[in-house]
Amino acid sequence: MENSVQSAIFYILAAIIVCSAVLVVTLKNIFHSLLFLVLTFFSVAGIYVLLHAEFLAAVQVLIYVGAITVLLIFAIMMTAQIYSPALRQSNQQVIPGIIVVGILLVVTLTVLGNTTWRVSEKLPASQSVNLIGKSLLTTYVLPFEVVSVVLITALIGAIIIARRD
């Protein structure tokens, strides 16, 4: 019973993610696209919960829904003529686009078909926060610091660009 409920929830979430992701790139109204992007991010957080990665799920909601989408909403609302019919979601490069997507699809399907999927026998960690914190500040401290330096550079750069005008 437990397993079938879990897989039912997984398929529902997966369907929501795929449908809303498609809607993000096809809808005419860019504000609606953004709302579906929120739905996509939230459903991905749901998948993380199913995988017992609660910390990741909470951070996903906090950062993607709370910060990034709100930033995007601001950007959209600050843009003039967002409802203008001249705005389109597609562009002229349809044929190169189809070729690239086709190649990507073939590669992905080959990789999917040729991989043997291993299932870990280990139980999920009950205190994932502590484990993530420890490994971020010991084993992966260098990438962690590099990421923070990149972020602070981006922040300073944005402020300098904004101050110019």
Add this chain to the structure above:
Amino acid sequence: MFELERLFKAVYIWLEGISNSLGIPHFWFDLFTMLLIAVIVLAVMSVGAMFLVWWERKISAHFQQRFGPMRTGWHGWLQLPIDGIKLITKEDTTPALADKLPFLIAPIVIFVASFLAFVCLPFGRGLIVRDLNIGILYILAVTTFTVISILMAGWASNNKYSLLGGFRSAAQIISYEVPLTLSVLGVVILTQSLSMVKIVSSQQHIWNWNIWKQPLGFLIYLTAAVAEVNRTPFDIPEAEQELVAGYNIEYSGMKWAMFFFAEYTNLILVCGVATTLFLGGWNGPLLPSWIWFLGKTLFLIWVVMWFRWTFPRVRVDQLMGFGWKFLLPLAFLNLILTGLFA
């Protein structure tokens, strides 16, 4: 004595016995108890919010040397049920040029966001829906949907005042979320856990309360929380003189009531979280734990209402300047000091 935990446990065991004797699968029984708990939480939220609206009207009246609602019931306590009936029977209008679906969903989103956060709020010893090990992070995460809802409402109403109100509100909530989260981190460093129950049980006695170890953190949290719930002195999103009503200007009837309702449940939420983090949560002598929690939370709510009726509103630029140039460095200082001495 009078611990509600025992009552709930007894009811649970009684229901389990009935379900076992009827041969109902455990899955359906779990689903039923989940629904039951959700209904109880919803009832607590509703009654709390209704009480707070009445209380706020009385407090504001007494601050201004008036009586407030007096006609319906003893000191007007029936005013809110009657207002509720009025709101239900009111015509539910949607502007002709509004973006219909986001307009409809926005009040639901803000309500669900504050409802979800109550899952992790410990109302008393054992009175928590689910003690997640990421408790406080979960609360911070689900309440971010408030911003999305306010922006949806502001945009979908197709009204310049509501759009401006939505903008201001979102900018304010994002700005004050940063010092709020940093002040919470101070407590997390001291407790070494994100779980709400562990945070409460680390503050058994009054001299162990985090407010003594984190006085600066408490002040930062309270200031940022008042800004988060859009109340005076930080209520520029709905500054009546400038914006008529802010993001919910086009709403009427029950949809408007849901925004109003969410405002007060969010007030309960931030004060409840402050009680849990800084004032020892349910801990206290003699009286049952839930009364202690309720008392401390109501005291904090009263303090926040006191702010509202005695302080003037700040300007937009003052608000942003205060948040980024004063509160944020102070929150960092608090975090560094906590890290050094904890």
